[in-house]
Amino acid sequence: MQSYSNCLLAIAGTVDPRKGGWTMSWRSQPRDKNGRWTKGLSAGALALVVGGGAIAAEGGLGATVSGGGVPKSVVDRAAKGKEPARKGNRDLTWRRMNLKRLKQIVKHGLPCAANSYGEVHKFFLRTPCRSLDRFLVRLDDGNGGEMIVSVSWVRMRSSRSATKLRSLADTYGTGNVSPLPGALVGAGRVKWTGRYYHSRPSGSMVVIAEVEPVHGVPDPDFMKEVAAVAAEFPRP
Numbered sequence: 001m002q003s004y005s006n007c008l009l010a011i012a013g014t015v016d017p018r019k020g021g022w023t024m025s026w027r028s029q030p031r032d033k034n035g036r037w038t039k040g041l042s043a044g045a046l047a048l049v050v051g052g053g054a055i056a057a058e059g060g061l062g063a064t065v066s067g068g069g070v071p072k073s074v075v076d077r078a079a080k081g082k083e084p085a086r087k088g089n090r091d092l093t094w095r096r097m098n099l100k101r102l103k104q105i106v107k108h109g110l111p112c113a114a115n116s117y118g119e120v121h122k123f124f125l126r127t128p129c130r131s132l133d134r135f136l137v138r139l140d141d142g143n144g145g146e147m148i149v150s151v152s153w154v155r156m157r158s159s160r161s162a163t164k165l166r167s168l169a170d171t172y173g174t175g176n177v178s179p180l181p182g183a184l185v186g187a188g189r190v191k192w193t194g195r196y197y198h199s200r201p202s203g204s205m206v207v208i209a210e211v212e213p214v215h216g217v218p219d220p221d222f223m224k225e226v227a228a229v230a231a232e233f234p235r236p
Helices: 004-012 072-079 082-086 090-096 118-126 159-169 220-230
Strands: 014-016 021-023 046-050 053-057 100-107 131-140 146-155 175-177 196-202 205-215
Touching: 072 220, 082 090, 082 220, 090 100, 090 131, 118 159, 118 175, 146 220, 159 175, 159 196, 159 205, 196 220, 205 220
Parallel strands: none
Antiparallel strands: 014 021, 046 053, 100 131, 131 146, 146 205, 196 205
16 A cells, blocks of 8 residues: 555655656646746745645646745846847847847748647647748757757737637647757757747747756756746747
């Protein structure tokens, strides 16, 4: 029989004896109104007292964190890129954030249903989009790490259908617009987890940005901020 503590942990994630404890699947973590992962389960971080010790969980592929927020230095670094991002100056955005662009690619006028998966794919079959543009870039973080950034601009036929699309895409396990292949920017095969994610509505358009590490260990908090900044880019 499982111990009481393991039963509680199993509610939110899984107990993996090979890893020495509890891991939380990204599928069990909610997002906030902006489509970003929230800290902890539903209303906040899950704190369980097990054997006299406290476990603070923030979800996301086995990650555990304390109750603190994103470091101010990370927020400030990302904030420098928001203004040029809104103006569509991608190169200046990366420079302001101390990132180096390695390779990028943009694809225009793509069919949505053929470039999506899961429930989002089924949504596009019922509710066709007007246009889909996708952007992919590989970045050097200056600390021995590299990350890949995907941005999709989906133009729907009405703001109402755009709202429905965003709500669906922001819900875990429902699929999404497929990012361009990582091989196009020299990143090989990329496993998109949805952990570093942000979405933005703009009338009848939905902007979806995702980030993943591809080399080294880029700062997780910073990658979340990079996704938020990338979602500010206007349609190319």
